[in-house]
Amino acid sequence: MSFIEESFFKAFSLIFSVNTELFQIIRTSLAVSGTAMILALLVSAGLIYLLEFRKFPGKTLLITLINTLMGLPPVVVGLLLYLLLSRSGPLGVLELLYTPTAMIFAQAILATPIITGLSFAAIRSADPAIKLAALSLGATEFQATCRLVLELRYSILASVVAGLGRLMAEVGAVLMVGGNIAGYTRMMTTSIVMEADKGDFELAIALGIILLLIAFTINGALHFLQKRT
Amino acid sequence: MIKKINGMQLEKQYGGKTVLSCSLQVDSDGIFCIIGPNGSGKSTLLRIISLLEKPDSGELVIADHSQSFVNPFENLNLRRKIVLVSSHSRLFHDTVFNNVVYGLKLRKKDHRNLREQVERTVKMVGLTHKINTIATDLSSGEQQRTAIARALVLDPDVLFLDEPTVSLDPENTKLIENLILDWNKKEGKTIVLVTHSLFQAQTLSDFIIFMYQGKIVELSETKNFFRAPRTELGQQFISGKIY
Numbered sequence: 001m002s003f004i005e006e007s008f009f010k011a012f013s014l015i016f017s018v019n020t021e022l023f024q025i026i027r028t029s030l031a032v033s034g035t036a037m038i039l040a041l042l043v044s045a046g047l048i049y050l051l052e053f054r055k056f057p058g059k060t061l062l063i064t065l066i067n068t069l070m071g072l073p074p075v076v077v078g079l080l081l082y083l084l085l086s087r088s089g090p091l092g093v094l095e096l097l098y099t100p101t102a103m104i105f106a107q108a109i110l111a112t113p114i115i116t117g118l119s120f121a122a123i124r125s126a127d128p129a130i131k132l133a134a135l136s137l138g139a140t141e142f143q144a145t146c147r148l149v150l151e152l153r154y155s156i157l158a159s160v161v162a163g164l165g166r167l168m169a170e171v172g173a174v175l176m177v178g179g180n181i182a183g184y185t186r187m188m189t190t191s192i193v194m195e196a197d198k199g200d201f202e203l204a205i206a207l208g209i210i211l212l213l214i215a216f217t218i219n220g221a222l223h224f225l226q227k228r229t
Numbered sequence: 230m231i232k233k234i235n236g237m238q239l240e241k242q243y244g245g246k247t248v249l250s251c252s253l254q255v256d257s258d259g260i261f262c263i264i265g266p267n268g269s270g271k272s273t274l275l276r277i278i279s280l281l282e283k284p285d286s287g288e289l290v291i292a293d294h295s296q297s298f299v300n301p302f303e304n305l306n307l308r309r310k311i312v313l314v315s316s317h318s319r320l321f322h323d324t325v326f327n328n329v330v331y332g333l334k335l336r337k338k339d340h341r342n343l344r345e346q347v348e349r350t351v352k353m354v355g356l357t358h359k360i361n362t363i364a365t366d367l368s369s370g371e372q373q374r375t376a377i378a379r380a381l382v383l384d385p386d387v388l389f390l391d392e393p394t395v396s397l398d399p400e401n402t403k404l405i406e407n408l409i410l411d412w413n414k415k416e417g418k419t420i421v422l423v424t425h426s427l428f429q430a431q432t433l434s435d436f437i438i439f440m441y442q443g444k445i446v447e448l449s450e451t452k453n454f455f456r457a458p459r460t461e462l463g464q465q466f467i468s469g470k471i472y
């Protein structure tokens with residue numbers, strides 16, 4: 001067996017042997033990303049509400065900012081968060097550095113601009129006739145926008161999946177603020193980097209396969225939903 | 230019930246160009262037809278008097294049996310007594326049933342009767358066999374009839390229709406025209422509709438509102454208008470000399 005074949009073989013046996021370390025890593029990953037996603041969705045919903053229904057100074061600036069942040073390099077988020085949370089930083093007293101909470105914040109900060117930016121763009125570029133139809137049937141401004149969101153459900157769902165993709169795939173920021181502490185902040189992506197670095201490919205490959213499966217499942221579910229109607 | 234819609238010096242500009250500048254008085258429960266060339270401001274006027282768009286200036290007074298509302302744009306209860314069906318109305322990506330039930334649900338009408346009310350109205354526009362079809366998959370004529378059903382089911386005091394028969398075949402045109410006539414006669418409610426068919430205007434309406442370049446040039450009884458328009462422009466329009 002070649003080296004690569006052997007690594008894959010060991011990776012599969014690792015997955016099927018219900019390795020506790022592996023499952024610990026997966027669990028941390030899912031818990032951190034799941035919480036970050038919920039946080040990102042809540043903040044995005046709030047931001048979209050503000051942008052759609054409220055007039056305030058600096059609104060155009062906020063939109064530009066969100067669009068800029070969509071392409072924000074993850075390591076920059078990691079760096080900023082690191083500086084904020086480090087012992088001598090302004091939020092140092094919270095002692096959040098190298099905790100799952102810090103990683104949740106990092107991921108949420110990365111996903112929020114994507115979800116907000118893409119959803120808001122979809123809402124803005126929607127056919128105005130949809131909203132007009134709802135209004136003429138007696139909807140309030142808010143009800144008409146809810147109907148619009150319902151009409152745009154697939155574009156909005158796609159933007160949520162894009163946000164989820166960015167957050168699950170990310171390494172740089174979580175590594176900086178979470179470290180890679182075994183059994184505590186060790187995640188799938190960070191372990192892949194560390195293990196591959198050490199030359200231990202089997203765990204890295206096993207995690208890679210599982211990440212791929214997760215991505216495949218999410219996109220498959222999205223496709224299924226779109227197909228259904 | 231709404232008895233009068235009174236627009237005074239309504240003005241609307243788009244990109245610095247005045248597209249509407251007119252006054253209008255609708256104070257009968259008849260059928261009003263707005264006619265005029267493309268771009269003369271018919272749809273814009275309809276959106277303004279159906280409380281969906283604010284004019285840049287001017288005043289709108291809507292009078293009820295009991296009270297009159299001045300500049301009533303924020304008044305939801307009043308807005309819910311007026312329904313506009315736009316031309317090429319956009320249906321929701323949902324079943325015909327859910328499209329028609331939408332406005333009723335907003336009004337939180339007695340939920341037990343919803344199904345029956347919707348089914349009756351869908352039957353009126355001849356779409357019973359399509360009630361569970363996704364509305365946006367229907368032919369444009371069927372979509373247009375769904376849009377009308379969605380409005381009729383709400384039983385508004387005033388119904389505004391922008392080119393209601395624009396993509397319908399002769400049979401369905403007749404069906405919609407009869408619906409409009411019946412509904413007007415039975416309920417005694419005001420209908421204002423835009424049409425490019427002079428024949429339809431002549432056979433359907435009690436009054437003609439003739440618009441040209443953002444202005445109401447003439448508001449006359451239909452038979453008088455077609456016998457002898459009061460204005461030179463009206464004369465030219467019905468003989469096809471201006472467009």
Ligand SMILES: Nc1ncnc2c1ncn2[C@@H]1O[C@H](COP(=O)(O)OP(=O)(O)OP(=O)(O)O)[C@@H](O)[C@H]1O
Nearest residue numbers: 243244248265266267268269270271272273274316
């Ligand atoms: N949302 C808008 N933005 C910019 N211009 C507009 C808008 N709505 C209407 N207009 C302009 O206002 C003018 C009047 O338009 P309107 O739709 O009221 O005409 P109309 O009489 O309904 O025409 P048609 O017979 O073609 O339906 C047109 O020149 C149109 O280009």
Ligand SMILES: [Mg+2]
Nearest residue numbers: 271272316391
């Ligand atoms: Mg028009």
